[in-house]
Amino acid sequence: MAYRNLHGCKLKFPLSSTISSLRSLSSLLPQIEASRDADLVSQVLVHHHNPFHAMESSLQLHSISFSSHLLDQTLLRLTHHSKIALSLFHYAKSLPFNPLSTSSYNILIDILAKVRQFDAAWHLILQMDHKGTDTFLLLIRRLISAGLTRQAVRAFDDIEGLTGNKVRTDEFCYLLDTLCKYGYVKVAAEVFNKRKAEFGVDVKIYTVLIYGWCKIGRFEMGERFLKDMIGRGIEPNVVTYNVLLNGVCRRASLHPEGRFEQTIRTAEKVFDEMRQRGIDPDVTSFSIVLHVYSRAHKPELSFDKLKQMKELGISPTVATYTSVIKCLCSCGRLEEAENLVGEMVRNGISPSPATYNCFFKEYRGRKDGAGALRLYKKMREDCLCAAPSLHTYNILLGLFLNLDKKETLKEVWNDMKESGIGPDLDSYTTMIHGLCEKQRWREACQFFVEMIERGFLPQKVTFEMLYRGLIQSDMLRTWRRLKKKLEEESITYGSEFKNYHIKPYRR
């Protein structure tokens, strides 16, 4: 318990954590659980400038051995530092005993694939003694996220030959699902049509494809696939219908008023159809509709629907409550929203970061830095409370950039880094755009370079904004530094700044 408290304290200042401060910490705690100890060591390795130097002293200090578990934990923390992760991996490999496990390989392959170093990832896969299907699945996901769908299908075809594992409907479904989730529905449908006889089809696969069509706004194609599955004697279930319902509701435009009413009518039609098939709408169905009410800023209708579902004996979940809370917050009715948070807590449901983000968004809209800080402090201090999410941090960054509160901004940024969940593309984009607005070009440029180093590709608008600012302010030296960085990483924005380009991946 004492350790947990100290651990919590430490987390607030991990950037300053050095071997010596750890030494004093550990002297206070002669008996530390081994697993937590390893976690601490891995933090030091990551935060220390030289993980290899740090490793030796940390291992000695904590008198624990270099295990594959520790290696995995450290690699997981090095998600944004593929070069360090790779050299740590080679260091581990060079040790007299070999701590490299399948999971270490998987983590490193994922880190490399995330920054599109697919050749290096593929090289590691070939080195693995026991290749599993899971390694290929994560590679497939990264390839698709990089837009390399053809290579992803090829990796899928490699599974059987290279692992000896049989590929079944589940893996087929995963491939289609990933393609759909990243918006490559046409590719998914093509693969589906070509291979469905080989791998078989089920309600899950059809649901995935319907999800894909709805995601890209092709609701009518979703309906066509629904008819197709029914024609083949596969019964849709509540998930299938919820996917369709979400397709109706998700991106529907709600203004003017008539559009909103049209959307609600279509949604009710889906409800009717599922009831006709003997499928009862569940909590998800209601949450989807509540979300539409929320987007349309209809607090009264939200309350009614919430009441209606409770009467049907369906218990609201975090998502349900969050939709209604979002509605209230966006209408400026913060007090009622807080009351609803109270109700959900009384019903034993803990608010999630998304729940609190509704409040933060409203604070940002009002430029209420004090209100936001109050809730932020509550989230960080109250252990029972949800921890801030990446989105929380990004909202706060936007708010404090806008308010020009430099110190608070720095604090939030550091908190985010120390939490280990950020920054992401959005964080960098928010920072750079905000700094450009304040004409703080030099700082904006620093973030631009840093994000590239971490493997994030700046958007075209970000680049243009910075480019224009630097040229107009006559900051040619800074501009040259930025240009050099882009060249080093083989990123070009083309003559018309239309698209950036990365070295193509071939296999």
Next chain:
DNA sequence: CTAGGGTTAG
């Protein structure tokens, strides 16, 4: 992101 709901819209 290993079938669905919360953050991304007037």
